[in-house]
Amino acid sequence: MxxxxxxxxxxxxxxxxxxxxxxxxxxxxxxxxxxxxxxxxxxxxxxxxxxxxxxxxxxxxxxxxxxxxxxxxxxxxxxxxxxxxxxxxxxxxxxxxxxxxxxxxxxxxxxxxxxxGLGGWAKIYTAGNSAMYRSSSVLGRQFTYLIDDSAGTTAVLRGYRAATAIDAGASPFPGSDTVRIAKSSGGDVRWVVVADEHTIYVACGTSASISRMRLHMFGDLGRLALTDGYCSAVAGFGVASQDESFAVLHSARRLTDSVVTIGYPSGWSGESSIDAGAVVSDGVAVWTPGYGFGPPYPAPSGGALVIPLHAAHGGAPRGRCRGLYGLLHASGYPSAGLVDIGGVLAVLITGYVSDASSVKRAGALAIAISDWEAP
The missing domain is CATH 2.40.30.20 (Elongation Factor Tu (Ef-tu); domain 3)
Incomplete structure (x- = not known):
C-alpha cells in the first residue's frame, strides 16, 4: 500500500x-x-x-x-x-x-x-549547494522550486513557472523579492518534514534542545476556484532572522507583517506576486489564542480544537494550506509528537510557548499525516 x-x-x-x-x-x-x-x-x-x-x-x-x-x-x-x-x-x-x-x-x-521515501518529486537541476525540485504528478501545477542553500544559516526559496537551469527560467516567484528558510545559526537543530507529491512543509527548530519551530512551505495549495491554475506558493521569511512560522501570526499582523512572506506564481490578474504575512483562518485569528485565552489541550470533548488555514492574497483567501490547521488551545500541548484532531492524527509544530513573563507568545500548528485534499 x-x-x-x-x-x-x-x-x-x-x-x-x-x-x-x-x-x-x-x-x-x-x-x-x-x-x-x-x-x-x-x-x-x-x-x-x-x-x-x-x-x-x-x-x-x-x-x-x-x-x-x-x-x-x-x-x-x-x-x-x-x-x-x-x-x-x-x-x-x-x-x-x-x-x-x-x-x-x-x-x-x-x-x-x-x-x-517521499517519492513524487524530481530533482531536475543541481549546482553546488543549490537544487531545483518539481512534482512528478500531472494532477498538480508542476511548478519548479529552487532551494539555494549556499549561505548556510538561511536558504533562499523561489518558485518558477518553468525552469530552464539552476535558478533560471520563466516567471520566477516572488520575482525580485526573497523568501527564506530559516535553518540554523550554526549547530544541529530539530526539524520536521511533512509532505505529499504536491506540497512540502519544512519546520526548523531554533536548536537541538528546544522544540519551538519555524514552518516553511512550497508547492500547491488547495484551490478555492477550479479556474485558478496558479494556486501554488512559496512561504517563509522576508528577513534572515525570524522565529515565527509563516502561519503563526497575530490577527492584527497577519496581512501586513513584512517579516513573513508568501510568493505566488500569479496574482489575481496574472502577474507574479508576493504577499507579506498572508495567512488567514476561518474567521479566527491565526495566532492561536495564547495570552491565556482558549481551553487547555486536550479539549473537554477530546482531542484538539482546530481551524483550517488559508493562504491570503491581496487581503482575500487564495487557497487552502493543504493539511495545515491552527490549534485553538492556550496551553497543555505536548512539546512534540502527534495530536488528535477529530480522529485524524497530526504532527504538532509549536511556536513560541506561552508564559507569564513574555508577551511574544505564539500558539501551535498541526499538519495532518493522513491524505490531504486535492491540490
Whole structure:
C-alpha cells in the first residue's frame, strides 16, 4: 500500500534524537541533503526477526531501531505479502509493528526496513549547494522550486513557472523579492518534514534542545476556484532572522507583517506576486489564542480544537494550506509528537510557548499525516 502523505522527524515525542536521521544545521547544503534523504528514505536496518500473528506484523531489531509511531516504513525481502509501505502502529526500543493481511508465521532471510521515501518529486537541476525540485504528478501545477542553500544559516526559496537551469527560467516567484528558510545559526537543530507529491512543509527548530519551530512551505495549495491554475506558493521569511512560522501570526499582523512572506506564481490578474504575512483562518485569528485565552489541550470533548488555514492574497483567501490547521488551545500541548484532531492524527509544530513573563507568545500548528485534499 502506498501512503501519499509522509512525515519525517529528527526527534521522537520525548525529545530524543532519532539515531541515523539526517542532520540539519547552519552548514551550507544541509537542507538539500535533508530533502534528498526524505525523498529517497533513510535509516535502513536489517531485521533480527519478523513474525505475523492475528493481523499484526512485528519486527525485531536486537540493536534497536529509529522508527516512530505512525511513521511510514518500507519493508524489503519479506515476500509479496509483506514487502512495501506500512504505517507503524506500535513501537518499543527493539520492536515495531504494523497491520497486515498476511498469513500468520515467522519470516526468515535478509529482510530490511527503512523510513519510506517521499517519492513524487524530481530533482531536475543541481549546482553546488543549490537544487531545483518539481512534482512528478500531472494532477498538480508542476511548478519548479529552487532551494539555494549556499549561505548556510538561511536558504533562499523561489518558485518558477518553468525552469530552464539552476535558478533560471520563466516567471520566477516572488520575482525580485526573497523568501527564506530559516535553518540554523550554526549547530544541529530539530526539524520536521511533512509532505505529499504536491506540497512540502519544512519546520526548523531554533536548536537541538528546544522544540519551538519555524514552518516553511512550497508547492500547491488547495484551490478555492477550479479556474485558478496558479494556486501554488512559496512561504517563509522576508528577513534572515525570524522565529515565527509563516502561519503563526497575530490577527492584527497577519496581512501586513513584512517579516513573513508568501510568493505566488500569479496574482489575481496574472502577474507574479508576493504577499507579506498572508495567512488567514476561518474567521479566527491565526495566532492561536495564547495570552491565556482558549481551553487547555486536550479539549473537554477530546482531542484538539482546530481551524483550517488559508493562504491570503491581496487581503482575500487564495487557497487552502493543504493539511495545515491552527490549534485553538492556550496551553497543555505536548512539546512534540502527534495530536488528535477529530480522529485524524497530526504532527504538532509549536511556536513560541506561552508564559507569564513574555508577551511574544505564539500558539501551535498541526499538519495532518493522513491524505490531504486535492491540490
Amino acid at each position: 502506498n501512503y501519499p502523505v509522509k512525515w519525517f522527524s529528527s526527534h521522537d515525542a520525548a525529545g530524543t534524537a532519532v539515531a541515523g536521521a539526517p542532520a540539519l544545521s547552519g552548514t551550507a547544503g544541509s537542507l538539500i541533503a535533508l530533502i534528498d534523504a526524505c525523498s529517497a528514505g533513510y535509516c535502513a536496518v536489517t531485521l533480527s526477526a519478523l513474525t505475523v500473528s492475528a493481523g499484526t506484523a512485528t519486527a525485531t531489531v536486537n540493536t534497536g531501531h529509529p522508527y516512530l509511531d505512525q511513521q511510514i516504513i518500507e519493508i524489503s525481502g519479506a515476500g509479496a505479502a509483506l514487502d512495501g509501505q506500512h504505517r507503524v502502529t506500535r513501537v518499543s526500543a527493539t520492536t515495531f509493528a504494523w497491520a497486515t493481511a498476511a498469513a500468520d508465521g515467522t519470516l526468515s532471510g535478509a529482510i530490511t526496513a527503512k523510513v519510506a
